[in-house]
Structures are given as structure tokens and as C-alpha cells.
Amino acid sequence: MGIVAGGPENLIPDLTGPDFADILWVGADHGTILLMKQKIRPICAFGDFDSLSPEERAFLEASKVEVHAYIPEKDKTDLELALDWVLKQNPDQCILCGVTGGRMDHGLAAVQLLMKSVERKTDLMIVDKNNRITLLAPGTYAIKNDPSFRYLSFLALTERVQGLHLSGVKYPLENAILPLGSSLCISNEPQSDVFTVAFDQGYLLMMRCRDQLGT
Structure with missing residues (x-):
């Protein structure tokens, strides 16, 4: 499985390529739109979606993607909410995209979220065009x-x-x-x-x- 968050689009690899074949994708907030721009329909999406424009909100609603919506004032980031759900599915691996190259606070938090793989069977990996972090x-x-x-x-x-x-x-x-x-x-x-x-x-x-x- 994989999660796409709303990091800079230019750093997200081509998720339709052979390296990512057969991966089921989940959107975290604006990452949901980035997935659909690559013509990938996520199995579900998580977040408060406060970063979406009115046009993007309409696009998301028209897509009929299963949305888990939260208020902006919450104790977890959209990425962590999506990751917690994915880990409950017990996949062998989860790839995190769209979590680097933007805000440092979100990037460093994403690195620390890799600790959620401890004592689990799921391997977590942060992926962008230039880096693989495990x-x-x-x-x-x-x-x-x-x-x-x-x-x-x-x-x-x-x-x-x-x-x-x-x-x-x-x-x-x-x-x-x-x-x-x-x-x-x-x-x-x-x-x-x-x-x-x-x-x-x-x-x-x-x-x-x-x-x-x-x-």
C-alpha cells in the first residue's frame, strides 16, 4: 500500500510506473488530488482538506472517493491519520510519498512516523524522486x-x-x-x-x- 500527502508535486515520482505496480493508494489531504492528477483513484482519503481549492473540492466530491473527513483542529496530521488506518490493514509494505521537500515540520514528523514500523510486520519507506528512507x-x-x-x-x-x-x-x-x-x-x-x-x-x-x- 502507499500514501500520498500534499508535498511538492515535482518531487513525487511517476506512480504509474513499474516500480509502483499493484500498489493500493490512499490520499492524505491534498495528496488525494495529486494522485488523481496521475490518473490514480485512491481507495480512500483522509484529512481536513483545508488546503483544497473550491475547484479541487468539487473534483474530489465528483470522484466518489471514500473520504474520512476531520476538523482542522485535531491531534494528528492528515498523514498520521492515513498511516494509522493503513497499518490496521497489516500490509507488508507502505510507501509514503509527498512528505518531503515542503514544510520542514511536516517532513521531520514524517521521518519520525517511520517509528510506527517498530514491532509491526509493515515496512515503511519514504519515497521521492531523489530519496528512499527506511x-x-x-x-x-x-x-x-x-x-x-x-x-x-x-x-x-x-x-x-x-x-x-x-x-x-x-x-x-x-x-x-x-x-x-x-x-x-x-x-x-x-x-x-x-x-x-x-x-x-x-x-x-x-x-x-x-x-x-x-x-
Whole structure:
């Protein structure tokens, strides 16, 4: 499954392409309109829809998409409301689009929402044209390299990540500690078809990035 929020349209990839085949999409507020502009009818939509123009509201009503409407004064963002519903469906994966490149408060909140994947079977991933961001729990991961994303970076999402091993990359690490706020693991690069990430404690953001494509 996937969710599209109302981030800058130019950073949202072509969701009709083969990378996103067979995904059921959910709209979060203005992301519902962005989906329909790509000729994708979401299975449902969540939000207060305060960012829609009168024309967009009429377009949404005419589409007959199932809408879960909320008042603007609420305790969760439209994205979190949509994500909570998706997680109750227990999909194997949920892709979050339209959550980067706009307001920093919404972008940082979206990154922290990846913590909702902890102790769930659903893998969460933030996707835009230039980035793929996932949260890793302690363990060992053999990850296939995607040459279209040159850079590989890691940040601690907890006070520290301990016992960090990186192999198959330009700058390997062995039994390292990555503290919260450290840039030690920014701008690494895969050097083999499969690279390995392993660590013992903490939660680790893995970011696969490339230079700007969308403008």
C-alpha cells in the first residue's frame, strides 16, 4: 500500500510506473488530488482538506472517493491519520510519498512516523524522486544495491546506535557507535551488488539518495 500527502508535486515520482505496480493508494489531504492528477483513484482519503481549492473540492466530491473527513483542529496530521488506518490493514509494505521537500515540520514528523514500523510486520519507506528512507531495527541486513541512487547515508534515530558494521561500501565500519546528531555515516557509497548493514542496539535511518532530479 502507499500514501500520498500534499508535498511538492515535482518531487513525487511517476506512480504509474513499474516500480509502483499493484500498489493500493490512499490520499492524505491534498495528496488525494495529486494522485488523481496521475490518473490514480485512491481507495480512500483522509484529512481536513483545508488546503483544497473550491475547484479541487468539487473534483474530489465528483470522484466518489471514500473520504474520512476531520476538523482542522485535531491531534494528528492528515498523514498520521492515513498511516494509522493503513497499518490496521497489516500490509507488508507502505510507501509514503509527498512528505518531503515542503514544510520542514511536516517532513521531520514524517521521518519520525517511520517509528510506527517498530514491532509491526509493515515496512515503511519514504519515497521521492531523489530519496528512499527506511528505518532499520537491530539485526543484519543484506541489501541489493540500486545504482540509480549513488549515495548511502545513515543517521541514528535513538540516542545511539551500537555495534554498527558496514561492508560492501566505500567507507566500511566495524563495531562502531553512531551517536544521535553525528554525521559520521553521511555520503557513503555502495561498492558491490549487495552491501551489508548490521548493528546491535538502537534504531537506524537508512537513506539512499541521488543528486536533484526534480525541479
